[in-house]
Amino acid sequence: MLKSLFHSQITLGFAQAGIASVLALAVILLARRRNIHLESDAAVALVRGIVQIVAVGSILMLLLKGPRWTSVFLLTGMIVAAGSISARRAKNIPGAQKVSTYSIAAGAGLVTAVMTWAGVIDTAITTLIPVGSMIIANAMNTNGLALNRFRSEVLSHAGEIETALALGAAPEDTVALYAESSIHASLIPAIDNLRSLGIVWIPGLMTGMLLSGSSPLYAAIYQFVVIAMILASSGLTSLLSTMMIRNHAFSPAEQLVLRQGLPS
C-alpha cells in the first residue's frame, strides 16, 4: 500500500518508520493503562533511534563515495562509543570506561580484523561497516552484562571477599568465582542466539541478504558465520573486561573499594 503512495525510497522509508513508531507507541499506551509508565523513555528512545540511524545512513552515503580505509575510523569511533556506553553498567568501579573500551577494541577489533584478513568479511564499506557494527554492538552488550553482573556479585558478597582478604588471600583470587559467573552470564544471549538460529529467529542480516536477492542457502550460512563471529568477539571481550575489572575493584593496598555505601 505504501509503495503506491511514496515513489521515492527515502520518503517510503520515513513513512515505514512512522508506522512502526505508531505501533510501538500504541503498545506503550497499552502499558500505561496497566500503570506501567514507559512514555518518556520510549519517546526519547524512538526519536534518538531514528535520528542516530538516519545520521549513520547519511554518513554511510558519504563514505561509500570515499576510500575503503575510512571504515576503520568509523569502526574505531563505534568502539569508543560502545566502551563509554557499557562502562555505565559498572558504576563506582574506577577505570571501567578504559577497561570497556580496551576489551571491546580487543574482542571486536581482533575478530573483525582476522575475519576481514581471511576474506570472510568483504572490505567493501557496505559490508564491513554493518557487519563490524554488529560485532561491536554485541561485544558492547556482553561487556555491559559482564560488568553489571560482576558489580552486583561483588556488592552482595563483600563480606566473603573481605573475609578472604583478612585471611591473606590475593585480591584477584577473592573475586575469581564472581568473575567466572559474570563471564558465563554475559555470554548466555550470544550462546542462545547461536542455539536458536533459524528455529526461533531469522536475523536481520539474513533477511537483508534475502531481500537483496542473495541465495537463501548462502544467506543462511553467512548468518551463521556472523553469529559465530559475534560469539567469538563477545567471549573475548567478556573474558578481557572481567579479567581487567577485577583488579580495579581493589585499591593498591588490596582493599575492596567496591562496597555498599562506600563512595569510591
Added chain:
Amino acid sequence: MSARAGAASDAVVLRTEHLGRRVNNVVIVSDISLDVHHGEMLGIVGPSGSGKSSFLRLLNRLDEPTSGTVFLEGHDYRQFSPRELRRRVGMVTQRPFLFPGGVASNVSFGPRQRGETLPDAEIAHLLGRVGLPGFAGREVTNLSGGEQQRVSLARALANRPEVLLLDEPTSALDEQAKAGVEELICNLVRETSLTCLMVTHDREQARRMCDRVAILEAGRLIQTGTPAEVLGA
C-alpha cells in the same frame, strides 16, 4: 571470666598513633592513639556508629587511614605487604562468612593462600581447641551459628596471628552459643597469650572478658582503663 589471669605483659605489640579516617569529609575515626600490650584483651566499647568496627578495620588495613598510622611490633605497618600484615593481624567478624565446602577446607584457607598445606593433625588440633573435635569432615552448611563462629575462629588461628581482631564475634549468636564462644575466646587468650582487640556494644560482655576497655564516641577515643575504672564496678 576475664582473659587476663596474668598472661599480659608490658610489651607493646600494636600501637596506633593519631589514627584517623575520613570519607567524603565525614569523620569516621579521629586521632586515636592507643597501645595494646602482649597477651591482653582490649575491649573497644561504644554506641552504634561510634566508629568501633571502622577502627578495627584500620588495624589490618581493610580500610586505609587518612591520618596517622599503626605500628606492629615497633614497625610501621605500611612496611609489610597487606597479605603479610593480615596474616599477622587476624580477624573474626560478626558473621562468620564461611566459604562453601567443608570445615577442613575453611580452616586451612589461610595457609593455602601462601602455598602451605595445613596437616590434617593440625586441622584436628585447631578444631579441638575451638571445641569442635571430629568436625573436619563436616560440610559448613550443616553447622549451627555457634559452630560456624567456632570454625571461623579456628580459621583465623590457623594463620598463627600475633594479634586477633574480634568484631562483635558473639552478637549474632543465641545466649547459650554466646556464652560458649565467650568462654572459648577467654581460654584461648589465656592459654596462648594471644593479643586481642574485641569490639562489643555489650558493656557487660566487656566487663566479663576484657583486661582493659577503650570507649569510643563519634570516632574519638574518650577513655581507657580497666573495666572497673571505665565501666564502673
